[in-house]
Amino acid sequence: SAVISQKPSRDICQRGTSLTIQCQVDSQVTMMFWYRQQPGQSLTLIATANQGSEATYESGFVIDKFPISRPNLTFSTLTVSNMSPEDSSIYLCSVDRYFGPGTRLLVL
Amino acid sequence: AQSVAQPEDQVNVAEGNPLTVKCTYSVSGNPYLFWYVQYPNRGLQFLLKYITGDNLVKGSYGFEAEFNKSQTSFHLKKPSALVSDSALYFCAVRDRSLGTGFQKLVFGTGTRLLVSP
Numbered sequence: 001s002a003v004i005s006q007k008p009s010r011d012i013c014q015r016g017t018s019l020t021i022q023c024q025v026d027s028q029v030t031m032m033f034w035y036r037q038q039p040g041q042s043l044t045l046i047a048t049a050n051q052g053s054e055a056t057y058e059s060g061f062v063i064d065k066f067p068i069s070r071p072n073l074t075f076s077t078l079t080v081s082n083m084s085p086e087d088s089s090i091y092l093c094s095v096d097r098y099f100g101p102g103t104r105l106l107v108l
Numbered sequence: 109a110q111s112v113a114q115p116e117d118q119v120n121v122a123e124g125n126p127l128t129v130k131c132t133y134s135v136s137g138n139p140y141l142f143w144y145v146q147y148p149n150r151g152l153q154f155l156l157k158y159i160t161g162d163n164l165v166k167g168s169y170g171f172e173a174e175f176n177k178s179q180t181s182f183h184l185k186k187p188s189a190l191v192s193d194s195a196l197y198f199c200a201v202r203d204r205s206l207g208t209g210f211q212k213l214v215f216g217t218g219t220r221l222l223v224s225p
Contacts, residue, residue, distance in 0.1 A: 001154075033212060042198065043152070043215045058212075092152060094213070097142060101151035 002027055004100035006093055012106045013083055020079045021103045023093030028073035033094040034066070037102070043092065049076045083107045110135045110203040112182075114216035121189045122224050129184040129219045131199030140202035141182045142213065143173055147195045158182060169193070189223045196220050 003026040013019050023032065034046040046066055047057045055068040069077045080087050088107045093100040112133045121127045133139050143155040156167025163175045173184045184197060199216040 031211075042217050043213075045212045045214075048212060097154050097157060097213075099144075099152040099154070104149075 002029070002095045002098045004093055004095055004098055006091075006100040006103050008103060009101065010104035010106075012108065014108055015084055017083055018079055018081045019083065019105060020077050021091050021093075023076045023078070023100055025074045025095050029095045030073070031095070032070065032076045034068065034076070034078045035092045035094060035099075037090040037092065039088065046078070046091075080105065110139075110201045110214050112141070112199045112201045112214065112216040114197075114199055114219045116219050117217075118220045118222065120222045120224065123191050124188050127186050127189040127193070127221065127223070129197050129199075129221060131182045131184065131216060133180050133182060133199075133201050135201060139182075140211075141173075141175065142200040142202070143167065143171070143182075143184050144198045144200060145169075145195045146198065146218075152198070155184070189221075191223050191225055194221055194223045 005024045007022045011019055032049045035043045036046050037043045045058050046061045047055045047068055049055045049068045049070040051070045051073050065081055067079045085107045088105055090102040090104050092102045112131055114131055116130055119129055141158045144152045145155055146152050155171050156165050156173055158165045158175045164172060166172045171186050173182055175182050197219050200213040202211050203214045
């Protein structure tokens with residue numbers, strides 16, 4: 001199984017600012033996935049991050065709002081840009097069937 | 109598109125009794141199905157998966173799931189519930205998007221399991 005860590009574990013941010021979430025995996029993987037879980041909701045895929053290529057975004061998510069980096073086979077970042085209270089969610093990184101612990105974001 | 113449905117928002121069961129959390133699926137081709145559990149303020153934990161083979165899949169923490177092709181169901185079960193099993197349970201299906209090969213997961217809406225002492 002893959003061991004996935006995320007930083008930060010939680011944060012409280014002001015409207016209009018940006019937050020970058022880091023995801024580290026203990027093995028080399030081709031695809032990494034970023035999901036969002038809004039309060040009381042299920043998980044929704046934001047984008048798929050392949051090393052060496054542009055991330056692929058799901059309908060309703062755009063690169064300007066959620067830029068993703070994938071500099072190597074064990075690491076990825078997701079930035080939540082120009083945040084609003086509607087961005088308050090848990091953001092989870094995933095590899096194969098495994099998930100990181102999540103980043104709990106509250107936007108005031 | 110692949111999808112799963114969890115018809116129950118909440119399931120209540122007494123400790124020691126068997127529990128079932130329901131999931132039905134809609135897929136084209138062979139389904140790859142998963143169950144996850146989410147405890148409060150915790151991440152998503154993988155319980156078990158079905159890809160092929162035996163219809164009864166055994167997973168972590170004493171959970172198992174029964175794949176039923178004719179009923180397009182993949183119900184999660186446990187013979188004897190524990191209070192500590194109280195959590196949010198998600199069913200998911202692997203979605204192989206045509207033309208991309210990406211294998212994202214599509215989740216159900218979740219079922220809250222409450223096990224009373």
